[in-house]
Amino acid sequence: GQQLNQSPQSMFIQEGEDVSMNCTSSSIFNTWLWYKQDPGEGPVLLIALYKAGELTSNGRLTAQFGITRKDSFLNISASIPSDVGIYFCAGRINSGGSNYKLTFGKGTLLTVNP
Protein backbone atom coordinates (compact mmCIF):
# COMPACT_ATOMS: atom_id res chain seq x y z
CA GLY A 1 0.00 0.00 0.00
CA GLN A 2 0.93 3.64 -0.20
CA GLN A 3 3.21 5.07 2.43
CA LEU A 4 3.73 8.66 3.40
CA ASN A 5 6.94 9.77 5.05
CA GLN A 6 6.42 12.97 6.97
CA SER A 7 9.36 14.92 8.35
CA PRO A 8 10.51 16.09 10.70
CA GLN A 9 8.77 14.09 13.44
CA SER A 10 9.06 17.03 15.82
CA MET A 11 10.27 20.63 15.86
CA PHE A 12 11.11 23.05 18.65
CA ILE A 13 11.28 26.65 17.49
CA GLN A 14 11.23 30.17 18.86
CA GLU A 15 8.27 32.44 18.33
CA GLY A 16 8.73 34.45 15.14
CA GLU A 17 10.72 31.80 13.29
CA ASP A 18 9.60 30.26 10.02
CA VAL A 19 8.79 26.53 9.86
CA SER A 20 8.94 24.03 7.02
CA MET A 21 7.76 20.43 6.98
CA ASN A 22 7.20 17.98 4.15
CA CYS A 23 5.75 14.69 3.05
CA THR A 24 7.02 12.28 0.45
CA SER A 25 5.27 9.31 -1.04
CA SER A 26 6.21 6.13 -2.84
CA SER A 27 3.15 6.65 -5.05
CA ILE A 28 1.75 9.45 -7.18
CA PHE A 29 -1.09 11.34 -5.52
CA ASN A 30 -3.64 13.59 -7.14
CA THR A 31 -4.68 15.35 -3.94
CA TRP A 32 -2.64 16.56 -1.01
CA LEU A 33 -4.22 17.80 2.20
CA TRP A 34 -2.68 19.40 5.28
CA TYR A 35 -4.38 19.17 8.68
CA LYS A 36 -3.59 20.55 12.13
CA GLN A 37 -4.56 18.81 15.36
CA ASP A 38 -4.68 20.69 18.65
CA PRO A 39 -4.41 18.70 21.90
CA GLY A 40 -7.69 16.96 22.74
CA GLU A 41 -9.31 17.86 19.44
CA GLY A 42 -9.76 16.39 16.00
CA PRO A 43 -7.69 17.31 12.93
CA VAL A 44 -8.77 20.50 11.18
CA LEU A 45 -8.23 20.99 7.45
CA LEU A 46 -5.75 23.78 6.68
CA ILE A 47 -5.06 23.57 2.96
CA ALA A 48 -6.14 21.32 0.05
CA LEU A 49 -4.04 20.96 -3.13
CA TYR A 50 -5.33 19.40 -6.34
CA LYS A 51 -2.79 20.10 -9.11
CA ALA A 52 0.91 19.36 -9.53
CA GLY A 53 2.86 22.54 -8.92
CA GLU A 54 -0.06 24.25 -7.14
CA LEU A 55 0.96 26.71 -4.45
CA THR A 56 -1.77 27.75 -2.00
CA SER A 57 -1.71 30.11 0.97
CA ASN A 58 -3.95 30.38 4.01
CA GLY A 59 -2.82 33.33 6.09
CA ARG A 60 0.70 32.60 7.31
CA LEU A 61 0.56 29.07 5.91
CA THR A 62 1.72 28.12 2.44
CA ALA A 63 1.60 24.63 0.93
CA GLN A 64 2.78 23.28 -2.40
CA PHE A 65 1.91 20.19 -4.44
CA GLY A 66 5.23 18.87 -5.75
CA ILE A 67 5.87 18.66 -9.50
CA THR A 68 6.53 14.93 -9.30
CA ARG A 69 3.16 14.50 -7.50
CA LYS A 70 4.98 12.44 -4.89
CA ASP A 71 5.61 15.19 -2.38
CA SER A 72 4.19 18.25 -0.68
CA PHE A 73 5.48 20.80 1.78
CA LEU A 74 3.92 23.15 4.32
CA ASN A 75 5.53 26.39 5.44
CA ILE A 76 4.48 28.52 8.39
CA SER A 77 5.86 32.02 8.51
CA ALA A 78 6.44 34.10 11.65
CA SER A 79 5.29 31.38 14.05
CA ILE A 80 3.18 32.25 17.09
CA PRO A 81 2.43 30.19 20.23
CA SER A 82 -0.98 29.06 18.96
CA ASP A 83 0.73 27.28 16.04
CA VAL A 84 1.60 24.53 18.54
CA GLY A 85 0.07 21.20 17.58
CA ILE A 86 0.49 18.19 15.33
CA TYR A 87 0.48 18.76 11.58
CA PHE A 88 -0.59 15.91 9.33
CA CYS A 89 -0.28 15.53 5.61
CA ALA A 90 -2.69 13.28 3.74
CA GLY A 91 -2.71 12.17 0.15
CA ARG A 92 -5.28 10.58 -2.12
CA ILE A 93 -4.93 8.50 -5.24
CA ASN A 94 -7.80 8.65 -7.70
CA SER A 95 -8.05 5.03 -8.66
CA GLY A 96 -11.61 3.87 -8.88
CA GLY A 97 -12.31 1.51 -6.00
CA SER A 98 -9.63 3.09 -3.81
CA ASN A 99 -11.10 6.55 -4.30
CA TYR A 100 -12.11 6.70 -0.63
CA LYS A 101 -8.70 6.28 0.77
CA LEU A 102 -6.75 9.09 2.32
CA THR A 103 -3.28 7.99 3.41
CA PHE A 104 -2.07 9.98 6.40
CA GLY A 105 1.46 10.81 7.43
CA LYS A 106 2.41 10.17 11.06
CA GLY A 107 2.50 13.85 11.88
CA THR A 108 4.95 16.60 12.81
CA LEU A 109 4.72 17.81 16.40
CA LEU A 110 5.43 21.55 16.52
CA THR A 111 6.39 23.32 19.74
CA VAL A 112 6.77 27.10 19.75
CA ASN A 113 8.66 28.74 22.60
CA PRO A 114 7.40 32.25 23.42
Add this chain to the structure above:
Amino acid sequence: NAGVTQTPKFQVLKTGQSMTLQCAQDMNHNSMYWYRQDPGMGLRLIYYSASEGTTDKGEVPNGYNVSRLNKREFSLRLESAAPSQTSVYFCASSESIGQPQHFGDGTRLSIL
Protein backbone atom coordinates in the same frame (compact mmCIF):
# COMPACT_ATOMS: atom_id res chain seq x y z
CA ASN B 1 -21.86 25.39 13.99
CA ALA B 2 -21.52 21.78 15.24
CA GLY B 3 -19.98 20.02 12.20
CA VAL B 4 -19.17 16.46 13.30
CA THR B 5 -20.30 15.49 16.81
CA GLN B 6 -19.04 12.39 18.60
CA THR B 7 -20.37 10.85 21.79
CA PRO B 8 -19.18 9.97 24.32
CA LYS B 9 -15.94 11.97 24.66
CA PHE B 10 -14.41 9.50 27.13
CA GLN B 11 -15.18 5.90 28.03
CA VAL B 12 -13.56 3.17 30.11
CA LEU B 13 -14.55 -0.44 29.44
CA LYS B 14 -13.63 -3.82 30.80
CA THR B 15 -12.36 -6.50 28.46
CA GLY B 16 -15.29 -8.28 26.84
CA GLN B 17 -17.80 -5.48 27.24
CA SER B 18 -19.59 -4.05 24.23
CA MET B 19 -19.87 -0.40 23.29
CA THR B 20 -21.27 1.77 20.51
CA LEU B 21 -19.63 5.05 19.57
CA GLN B 22 -21.98 7.58 18.04
CA CYS B 23 -21.26 10.11 15.31
CA ALA B 24 -23.52 12.68 13.68
CA GLN B 25 -22.81 15.37 11.09
CA ASP B 26 -24.94 18.37 10.20
CA MET B 27 -23.23 19.34 6.93
CA ASN B 28 -25.43 17.18 4.67
CA HIS B 29 -22.36 15.15 3.70
CA ASN B 30 -22.77 11.90 1.83
CA SER B 31 -19.66 10.09 3.06
CA MET B 32 -18.62 9.23 6.60
CA TYR B 33 -15.57 7.51 8.12
CA TRP B 34 -14.25 6.00 11.33
CA TYR B 35 -10.52 6.19 12.21
CA ARG B 36 -8.43 5.20 15.16
CA GLN B 37 -5.37 7.18 16.24
CA ASP B 38 -2.58 5.52 18.18
CA PRO B 39 0.79 7.02 19.20
CA GLY B 40 3.31 6.74 16.37
CA MET B 41 0.73 5.20 14.01
CA GLY B 42 -1.09 8.22 12.65
CA LEU B 43 -4.72 7.84 11.60
CA ARG B 44 -5.90 4.45 10.38
CA LEU B 45 -9.22 3.91 8.64
CA ILE B 46 -11.50 1.34 10.27
CA TYR B 47 -14.67 1.54 8.16
CA TYR B 48 -16.26 4.04 5.84
CA SER B 49 -19.63 4.72 4.26
CA ALA B 50 -19.52 6.26 0.81
CA SER B 51 -23.23 7.06 0.90
CA GLU B 52 -26.33 6.28 2.93
CA GLY B 53 -27.00 2.56 2.79
CA THR B 54 -23.41 1.44 2.07
CA THR B 55 -20.49 0.54 4.30
CA ASP B 56 -17.03 -0.85 3.50
CA LYS B 57 -13.97 -2.02 5.37
CA GLY B 58 -10.90 0.14 5.74
CA GLU B 59 -7.37 -0.78 6.84
CA VAL B 60 -8.14 -2.16 10.31
CA PRO B 61 -11.76 -3.43 10.48
CA ASN B 62 -11.27 -6.52 12.66
CA GLY B 63 -13.18 -6.36 15.94
CA TYR B 64 -15.50 -3.58 14.78
CA ASN B 65 -18.87 -3.19 13.09
CA VAL B 66 -20.58 -0.10 11.75
CA SER B 67 -24.08 1.09 10.96
CA ARG B 68 -25.01 4.00 8.69
CA LEU B 69 -28.28 4.76 10.45
CA ASN B 70 -29.26 7.58 8.09
CA LYS B 71 -27.47 10.30 6.15
CA ARG B 72 -26.47 12.12 9.35
CA GLU B 73 -25.42 9.28 11.62
CA PHE B 74 -22.69 6.62 11.46
CA SER B 75 -22.02 4.45 14.51
CA LEU B 76 -19.09 2.21 15.41
CA ARG B 77 -19.62 -0.87 17.57
CA LEU B 78 -17.15 -2.93 19.56
CA GLU B 79 -18.88 -6.25 20.27
CA SER B 80 -16.27 -7.62 22.69
CA ALA B 81 -13.73 -5.00 23.65
CA ALA B 82 -10.05 -5.94 23.89
CA PRO B 83 -7.15 -3.96 25.42
CA SER B 84 -5.65 -3.59 21.90
CA GLN B 85 -8.66 -1.43 21.05
CA THR B 86 -7.62 1.23 23.54
CA SER B 87 -7.27 4.27 21.31
CA VAL B 88 -8.70 7.62 20.30
CA TYR B 89 -11.48 7.17 17.75
CA PHE B 90 -12.31 9.86 15.23
CA CYS B 91 -15.34 10.15 13.01
CA ALA B 92 -15.10 12.21 9.84
CA SER B 93 -17.38 13.20 6.98
CA SER B 94 -16.96 14.57 3.49
CA GLU B 95 -19.25 15.92 0.79
CA SER B 96 -18.58 12.84 -1.29
CA ILE B 97 -16.06 10.02 -1.35
CA GLY B 98 -12.53 11.30 -1.80
CA GLN B 99 -13.30 14.94 -0.89
CA PRO B 100 -11.50 16.57 2.06
CA GLN B 101 -12.72 15.12 5.32
CA HIS B 102 -13.91 17.05 8.37
CA PHE B 103 -13.27 15.45 11.76
CA GLY B 104 -15.03 15.33 15.11
CA ASP B 105 -13.17 15.87 18.38
CA GLY B 106 -12.74 12.17 19.10
CA THR B 107 -13.73 9.56 21.66
CA ARG B 108 -10.99 8.50 24.06
CA LEU B 109 -11.56 4.83 24.82
CA SER B 110 -9.65 2.80 27.40
CA ILE B 111 -10.13 -0.92 27.78
CA LEU B 112 -8.85 -2.54 30.94
